[in-house]
Amino acid sequence: MANLSLQSISMSFEGKKILEDIQFVVKDAEFVTILGPSGSGKSTLFHLIGGLYKPEQGHIFLNGEEITGKRGSISYMPQSPSLFPWRTIVENVLLGAEIVGQADKGTALQMIEKAGLLGYEHAYPHQLSGGMKQRAAFIRSLMSPQPLICLDEPFSALDEFTRVEMQKWLMNIWVEHKRSILFVTHNIEEALFLSDRIIVLSNRPATVQKEFHIPFKRPREESLLLTEEFLAWKKEIYNELRVIV
Known part of the structure; x- marks a missing residue:
């Protein structure tokens, strides 16, 4: 709410x-x-x-x-995806929830699949297109508790x-x-x-x-x-x- x-x-x-x-x-x-x-x-x-x-x-x-x-x-998503280049996509997605101790890798993987990123969960941001990075950034926003x-x-x-x-x-x-x-x-x-x-x-x-x-x-x-x-x-x-x- x-x-x-x-x-x-x-x-x-x-x-x-x-x-x-x-x-x-x-x-x-x-x-x-x-x-x-x-x-x-x-x-x-x-x-x-x-x-x-x-x-x-x-x-x-x-x-x-x-x-x-x-x-x-x-939860804030800027113009650029702002994904950490040293973290995989699933690690980036979990970042906001991880900070507050609410990381749920199972849910993150389900959302990554729904976003059409199945197979890229262990890839790094430089391996994704611009649209794929934006999807990952938005999933991170949804995974955050705010x-x-x-x-x-x-x-x-x-x-x-x-x-x-x-x-x-x-x-x-x-x-x-x-x-x-x-x-x-x-x-x-x-x-x-x-x-x-x-x-x-x-x-x-x-x-x-x-x-x-x-x-x-x-x-x-x-x-x-x-x-x-x-x-x-x-x-x-x-x-x-x-x-x-």
Whole structure:
């Protein structure tokens, strides 16, 4: 169970206001995406939620407990897979759970198989493709005990076809495990395809400009990307972002 609440979050760096009065929630088992122009503070938000920074103003709660400035409350997956090159794939997958003494190799091997990585569990990161590394990194996030996963543009470095395949894989895994996910991307199609809600941030100092509730039923197929309804939603969100920039 994971219910995240950001209340009146403001943050500055070197005298420049980055975030101002940010407020939103992520409900249990919900997939929420943050969209915004470059430099709007999306990654800064993740650092605040993860406790790497402490906001100048405001509070962050997870399941009713204040986690403002507190580390270790969330699972975080950055743009790069960040796998340790000296650890095998199964060892990398188990890392987060291992740190808190909850390593379960049997479950890890089952998830590696479901991720299409069977036969690579004892391989090293340099032996895997970019998409395979991302799958391993996401399994590591799922294996970690924290109830909320923050994904910071995890597919941005992948080619278009690999990216779509990874999006479909992520959705299938998420539907099965129903963890709360907060996702950052610059890609409108990706946000629409994956999300229950999309939060659009303004330029700096970033505020919540608009929130979209996405109506597409799950499971979602790749064919959805070419429907008139999907393209209409993409146009509406594009126009919202265009006003901002």
